[in-house]
Amino acid sequence: MLKAIDISSLQIHPDMDGVNVVLIKASEGRTYANPRRYAQEKAARDGGRQVGWYHFLWPGNIQAQAEWFVRCADPQPGDVLACDWETTTSRTAATCAEKDAFLAAVKKLRPRLRIILYCNLDFWKRHDTTSQCGDGLWIADPGAVAGKPRVKHPWVIHQYGIRGGQDVDVCNFASVQAWKDWAGVPKTPTPYVPPAFPPGLAPGKSKPSxxxxxxxxxxxxxxxxxxxxxxxxxxxxxxxxxxxxxxxxxxxxxxxxxxxxxxxxxxxxxxxxxxxxxx
Structure with a gap:
């Protein structure tokens, strides 16, 4: 499994040592944008890490939130997008129908990218009624061993705890290439290498070359x-x-x-x- 972290503006200097995937908070609601997101993105990409973005979902204005999210994230081909579905600071929460509508709206805006759902065990087991998680489930279960979340549904990311002030995750992929293939990261063309020049090739001579x-x-x-x-x-x-x-x-x-x-x-x-x- 791959190592990952998910970060927000609270992580001024996130520790990316040994990390394969960095999931960055891009936005929240209709007006908030993480002011550190581009610096965090640059640090991740400069280190050769895979990048994902997440949006903290609030109730209401779903289409506007989806448009705000993709504008704030400015995702590149192969980036993963996520809906963060949990209780807000106002002790409210988007409904399951709103969560589903947000996933669909983001997918329509960025159809070539993977869009996944982040939520905790309580939301998945008690608030979700459709099991709709887009292209994959990112489950928060800090009480479980890394890579063994307590859900029956297939999952792609497990947030299992906090280390050094930042959330730590594992991704259910055997290799970085497997993640890239799933996420749709554009493949780097293999440079063409011409065959070696054959010795003895010359006008008037007979050579298989x-x-x-x-x-x-x-x-x-x-x-x-x-x-x-x-x-x-x-x-x-x-x-x-x-x-x-x-x-x-x-x-x-x-x-x-x-x-x-x-x-x-x-x-x-x-x-x-x-x-x-x-x-």
Missing amino acids: AKPLQRALRAAGFLQISDANLSDHYGTLTQAGVGRFFDAHPQFRSKNRQHDVAIGPKGWAFLFTVAYGRK
Whole structure:
């Protein structure tokens, strides 16, 4: 399981050591915004941690609260959003129907992001009547062992206690990558690595590597050749294709050779990148 913390403006310098996920209070009601949220977000992202945002839900004005939340959080692709459903400082609480409506409203505003429900055992077992928790349940059960909350419903986060003045949680994922896959964090493209330049490749010679060269020239638009005519011979057709490649990218032509048709390691690498490495 992954380690997480959830923080608000009360945590001026939150301890993120060893933490995989940081859940930040963004807003409350229709007017309050955590003044430290962007500094906390930067600290989390700079440390390579996954980010989530939560909104403390009040009764009434559900659509306005949802719009205020996404504006204050300014979530990035792959961030997780959460509805914090509990008793307010006025000893009131949103109804179960209002909680459900807020989850739906946020999902409509940010359909590509995960929206989950945070609540304690009392709210989940005594106030909830629909078991609606969006994309996952974040359960507060500080009386239970970390990772073993006393609920039957599947859960994604368990808030199990307080350490050093901040709430501590575990996320029900085997790895950070599993969290990223669930949250929809955009994948970083794998950089294209061209094949190594084959020794002995030269005009007029026959080498098996001539066929990959011909295919790359064809894919990059410098050579028209059918599969049936692919050859191990670096002949005139291939040389003409290399010449057209050099015309388009003269920086790879040998110095003082206007009619160069011998591709070298740098030209080879660039050609293959043009042919296969650019999306």
